[in-house]
Amino acid sequence: MPTLRVNGHPHALPAGGATLLHLLRNDLGLNSPKYGCGLGECGACTVLVDGMAARACVVPAQGVAGRHITTLEGLRSAAALHPVQQAFLETQAAQCGYCLNGMVMMAVSLLQHNPQPSEAQIRAQLSHNLCRCGTHVEILRAVQRAAVLLAESA
The missing domain is CATH 3.10.20.30 (Beta-grasp domain)
Incomplete structure (x- = not known):
């Protein structure tokens, strides 16, 4: 099987x-x-x-x-949230939370392949994920914060 x-x-x-x-x-x-x-x-x-x-x-x-x-x-370990999850919490990047799964997973994928993305690259990566609540600015900040957290933990 x-x-x-x-x-x-x-x-x-x-x-x-x-x-x-x-x-x-x-x-x-x-x-x-x-x-x-x-x-x-x-x-x-x-x-x-x-x-x-x-x-x-x-x-x-x-x-x-x-x-x-x-x-x-x-994503998370037994000890801590994944840095992208932590960044989303720190920047309060969620309202209703329905899009949150997709935004976080797309951010993880982006940062695995491009640890220091520009704002334009973040926008391009997330452009096909829909958020109706309007937390787009906070989501961008969360991905930028996640890049910093990942760099600090490396």
Whole structure:
């Protein structure tokens, strides 16, 4: 039976045509990836697949067999929040929180590949994640703060 690793733990893939989002939320009880549009356009369902941001609502669960999936729940260590999570808290970058999962996961992906992004690069990375509350300025500050925190911890 095919498996995948979610937040470091192996899980069997069920048969059928479920999406990765369905598997994560309904089968594994991980509630951070949200169902937003179901079309891969809003970003609320973003997870990391082998370290790359992916929209879980359009990824077939069978398509990630053997891969490593990280959700928001899997970012933190036993001792502390991930620096991106910490930065979002420090800058108060959330209002309703629905977009937060996608924003954090996209920021993690960006900072893994570009530890010192410009504001334009941050804006480009997050441009396809929808936030209706209007915390865009705080989200930009959070990603900039996360870059500082990551550099300090290196």
